[in-house]
Amino acid sequence: MSIKVENVSFTYSKKTPNSYEALHNVSLEIKKNSITGIVGHTGSGKSTLVQMFNGLLKPETGTITVDDFVIDSKQKKIKNVKQLRKHVGLVFQFPEYQLFDETVEKDVSFGPKNFGMNNIDALNKAHEALAMMGIDETYYKRSPFELSGGEKRKVALAGILAIDPDILILDEPTAGLDPKSSLEVLTLVEKLHEQGKTIVIITHDMDLLFRYCDHVVLLKDGNVAFDGKPENLFQKNIDDLSIDVPKIYQFLDILKKKGLDLSKENIRSVDELVKVLTERRKK
């Protein structure tokens, strides 16, 4: 068990004329060492949901259990918030807007320092995280404000990686990135997953979802509309404009109809399809 959400509701601006119920009685479970995709229309409550996982928002009703941490709506204050935030790293939508320090390395070491590391250790951690993101030493002493959008995004991501959380939540990590940078980010996410981290990705990109996730949650107007395997989501023919069946899935479907059933191969991308097909031909 990693994250367990039970009957959680949340209302913004409660008791005002602008009050808006963003989540309604949501229950779901995210398993340890999985890559879970959260999808849904804009405004369906995805960001609201994940902000509860690290204690930024407190549920109005219900309980969230994150490993040893329990967040209960009845508690006045969430216990051990700081440790919870060290445990669950949340990368916001457009994280480049959170950069503030004079140099890239100082900015990335902000997190580790906040969680009690001394300067030298924090800088080492920052260098490690920046290296993971493919940002080399020439950048360390530069101001984060002179970087390009993609580079800023990577630095901001490194800022969370440097904290070394066990659960990593990414809110639309590839939005607005060029294909090369998004591939780099996703490859890194896959690597972190292999190292044993639990990953949650919010995305609108169904190809990404199909390629990387082993579990998907579809939110619709603050309710869970689907919870299960990605391939089942596309089979279900859910009438939702935010679901755009991935090209590769459509292609496999057509192949199947023409008599070539590859569903046992667990193909998730064009590369994998090419590999399987060439192998078959050799045989």
Added chain:
Amino acid sequence: MDNLTFGRYSPYNTVVHKLDPRNKIFLMILFMVGIFFQFKLWSVSLIMSGVYLIILIIIMLLSRVSFVQLFKSLGSMWLMVVFLLLIYIFIPTTTHKIEPEAFKIFNYAVYWDSFCRAGYIILRLVMMLSLTMILTSTTKPMDMTYAFEWYMTPLKLIRFPAHEIAMTLSIALRFIPTLLDETNRIMKAQESRGADFSHGIGRRFRAIISLMIPLFVSAIDRSEELANAMEVRGYDPRAKRTKYRLLRFHFKDLLAFVLIGCIFAGIITLFVFDQQSTGGIDILQVIFNVKGF
């Protein structure tokens, strides 16, 4: 976050919301002037304050302004209360409307009078505060700037940049909620990185820096974008323009005007009488004397 939202426009649809903003601003100023008339006798001041309070409460109920919010913002006024009290205690006055001494600190006499004066000032400030709150939470920022522009129109004759000022004001007002949302977002992002906004001075300072810098950067970016967007659409501050929303003076405006006007006239009459009167029995004075301080 909560105290930042003081006086934020709340979209109800009450009578007060529907009043013409020009009228509302004028009546608010009238009311404020009324509040600041100083009467000779404590008892008259007290009774009048009571009357103002009742009127204010009625208006607040009518316009559905939140009392909770008002009280919350009052919480931050305690420093001023202490300051005012000290001023009134240590600035010697020869005439005390209420004579008896309260107590002595090292032979320095402290009079009840000081407390009453400080209290009276605070009371009036609170009333001013609630008036402003009524205005801002029942009037759309845009309407407010239209009203300001309308009041400044005569100044255009002497080449006063009324439109430019109104435009600047309306943009500033328009972006307050956006900046608040942005603040909220960046705060959360930094809290995810372990920033601590509530414990320890050093930590708090660092956390606030990590909030302020991205906030300024995004505000500057935004203003540049906005300026460019206005430029490409050919915005010219000196051009003659028509309005999308016309301000209209309705019957209810007249009603409100007459009502507040009458009250104001009453206050002035009372004030004139009060200034002419020479004696009279002050209730408060009597109470304090009888108790025999």
